[in-house]
Amino acid sequence: xxxxxxxxxxxxxxSALTYFGTRSKIRLDMRVEYxxxxxxxxLELYKQLWPKTEPLARFAPHYVLNYNMVKAxxxxxxxxxxxxxxxxxxxxxxKPYFALKKQMxxxxxxGGLETRPDAQIDDGARDAILEAASNxxxxxxxxxxTRNAPWL
Numbered sequence: 001x002x003x004x005x006x007x008x009x010x011x012x013x014x015s016a017l018t019y020f021g022t023r024s025k026i027r028l029d030m031r032v033e034y035x036x037x038x039x040x041x042x043l044e045l046y047k048q049l050w051p052k053t054e055p056l057a058r059f060a061p062h063y064v065l066n067y068n069m070v071k072a073x074x075x076x077x078x079x080x081x082x083x084x085x086x087x088x089x090x091x092x093x094x095k096p097y098f099a100l101k102k103q104m105x106x107x108x109x110x111g112g113l114e115t116r117p118d119a120q121i122d123d124g125a126r127d128a129i130l131e132a133a134s135n136x137x138x139x140x141x142x143x144x145x146t147r148n149a150p151w152l
Contacts, residue, residue, distance in 0.1 A: 049140065053073065053137060055069050066113075067113040067116070073104065077100075078101075090139075092139060093139040096132065099132045
C-alpha cells in the first residue's frame with residue numbers, strides 16, 4: 001500500500017512539475033514570438049517615419065527650414081501616427097516624438113510666420129526643432145536596436 005501511495009504522490013508531483021514547466025516554456029515562447037513580431041512591425045513603420053524627418057536634419061543645408069516645411073513635416077508625421085505608426089510607437093519614443101511635434105507646433109501657431117510661409121524661421125526655433133528631431137531618430141534607432149544590438 002505504501003508503494004502505491006508513493007507512486008501516486010510521485011506521479012502527481014511529476015505531472016504538476018511537467019505542467020508548470022510546459023506552461024512556462026509556452027509562455028516564454030509566446031513572449032519571444034510577440035517581441036519578434038513587434039520588433040519587425042516597428043522596424044517596418046519606423047522606416048516610414050525616419051525619412052519624413054529628413055528636412056529636419058542638422059546637416060541638410062539644401063533645405064530652408066520655414067513655416068511651410070515645418071507644417072508639411074508635421075502633417076506627414078500626424079498621418080503616419082494615426083494611420084498605423086502611433087500604435088506601435090514605444091513608450092520610450094513617444095516622449096521624443098511629441099517633443100518634436102510640440103516644437104513644430106510653436107512654429108505652426110506663429111501667426112507672423114504663417115503670413116511669410118517661405119521665410120526662414122529664427123535660429124532658436126530651428127535649433128530646437130533640429131535637436132528634437134535628432135532625439136527622435138536616436139530613440140527610434142534604440143527601439144529597434146540598430147545601433148546597440150545586445151549580441152555585438
